[in-house]
Amino acid sequence: MKIKELIINGKTAKFPIIQGGMGIRISLGKLAKACMNSGIVATISAAQIGFLRKGFKDNPMKENLIALSEEISNIRENNPDGILGVNLMHAMNNYQEFAEFLSKQDIDFIISGAGLPVDLPEYIKNTKVKGAFIVSSARAARLLLKSWDRRHHFMPEFIVCEGPLAGGHLGFTKDDFDSGNVEDLESIVRTTKEIIKPFEEKYNKQIPIIAAGGINDGHDIASILKSGADGVQMATRFIASDECDASDEYKDMIIKSKEEDIVRVESPAGLPGRAIRNYLTNILETKRIKPKYCVNCLKTCNKSNIPYCITEQLGNSSNGDNKGLIFTGAKAYLITKIESVDEIVKRLIAECKIDLSFN
Numbered sequence: 098m099k100i101k102e103l104i105i106n107g108k109t110a111k112f113p114i115i116q117g118g119m120g121i122r123i124s125l126g127k128l129a130k131a132c133m134n135s136g137i138v139a140t141i142s143a144a145q146i147g148f149l150r151k152g153f154k155d156n157p158m159k160e161n162l163i164a165l166s167e168e169i170s171n172i173r174e175n176n177p178d179g180i181l182g183v184n185l186m187h188a189m190n191n192y193q194e195f196a197e198f199l200s201k202q203d204i205d206f207i208i209s210g211a212g213l214p215v216d217l218p219e220y221i222k223n224t225k226v227k228g229a230f231i232v233s234s235a236r237a238a239r240l241l242l243k244s245w246d247r248r249h250h251f252m253p254e255f256i257v258c259e260g261p262l263a264g265g266h267l268g269f270t271k272d273d274f275d276s277g278n279v280e281d282l283e284s285i286v287r288t289t290k291e292i293i294k295p296f297e298e299k300y301n302k303q304i305p306i307i308a309a310g311g312i313n314d315g316h317d318i319a320s321i322l323k324s325g326a327d328g329v330q331m332a333t334r335f336i337a338s339d340e341c342d343a344s345d346e347y348k349d350m351i352i353k354s355k356e357e358d359i360v361r362v363e364s365p366a367g368l369p370g371r372a373i374r375n376y377l378t379n380i381l382e383t384k385r386i387k388p389k390y391c392v393n394c395l396k397t398c399n400k401s402n403i404p405y406c407i408t409e410q411l412g413n414s415s416n417g418d419n420k421g422l423i424f425t426g427a428k429a430y431l432i433t434k435i436e437s438v439d440e441i442v443k444r445l446i447a448e449c450k451i452d453l454s455f456n
């Protein structure tokens with residue numbers, strides 16, 4: 098078995114690895130450029146990307162759009178041909194406005210998770226930008242495919258299947274985790290591969306299935322490719338890179354974390370998230386933290402009753418405050434040093450090739 102290239106929007110990535118989008122301000126231009134230069138696909142996250150801009154609290158939408166456009170132009174200056182996407186969570190308020198804005202930018206795809214982006218094709222259908230979605234079950238993939246087919250006659254460029262070991266918001270409820278009702282990544286990939294077949298036939302188009310969540314080294318990549326995935330999406334591994342846009346303090350938390358430091362936290366998005374245990378997660382075990390301000394970020398946020406404000410806490414941590422929310426994937430504890438993206442990618446590919454050559 099060989100490592101295949103990944104084709105998105107007519108462009109080819111040398112390796113089938115997508116660097117997953119990470120908000121707030123964790124995956125931006127610096128990381129994107131390094132990933133594209135190393136032959137993999139880059140994703141920036143739209144989530145409150147304007148957080149550090151002066152007028153953010155007064156007019157978050159305006160500042161987010163300015164920040165997005167600046168970030169994209171900056172990346173494209175030296176990387177016109179790399180594959181670049183924007184992660185736009187469906188749970189965000191102003192989703193339509195963001196998607197319509199992004200459909201006119203020099204990017205290759207918009208990818209949406211954190212909800213079911215049934216309406217995404219409407220905003221990108223007649224543009225150069227492709228659409229993709231993130232799901233945590235074949236059932237959700239089928240629902241979206243059926244809806245995109247029936248309502249828009251439109252198919253995703255690829256689908257990311259995200260398992261229970263992922264970072265950021267998780268596609269499983271607290272009850273799912275408590276009752277053990279969580280499907281593992283291999284199984285989600287296998288069942289999703291099955292359900293896409295009739296759609297691939299109808300549209301005469303291949304829909305790559307990309308596996309995400311807990312993929313940390315080249316052996317993990319080889320194993321999931323053998324299970325039928327066409328590629329992987331990795332996020333946490335790239336936080337511990339020289340080029341990642343996260344603060345040094347954030348990177349330090351990742352490389353110093355131990356297995357027992359990685360915990361699940363409730364999020365105002367209505368889904369559990371995964372984070373590194375710190376001042377914030379300890380406080381949240383018994384208390385709520387009253388938000389200092391509200392930028393109306395999430396459709397799903399029940400403002401009067403939330404344990405904390407996600408924009409405030411993720412924003413603080415991305416800005417170097419280790420008392421904020423430090424989102425991470427479940428395998429962060431296996432990462433022990435910060436390296437360049439190129440070193441990481443080269444080792445991932447070398448490890449993966451060794452395992453695949455035994456097949």
Ligand SMILES: Cc1cc2nc3c(=O)[nH]c(=O)nc-3n(C[C@H](O)[C@H](O)[C@H](O)COP(=O)(O)O)c2cc1C
Nearest residue numbers: 117118119120263264265310311331332333424426
């Ligand atoms: C710090 C962090 C922030 C993230 N932010 C987002 C986001 O804004 N939107 C999203 O859809 N996924 C987000 N994710 C999920 C990743 O894009 C990715 O799919 C997932 O973390 C893969 O698992 P891994 O981290 O184990 O590689 C985030 C993950 C991390 C670790």
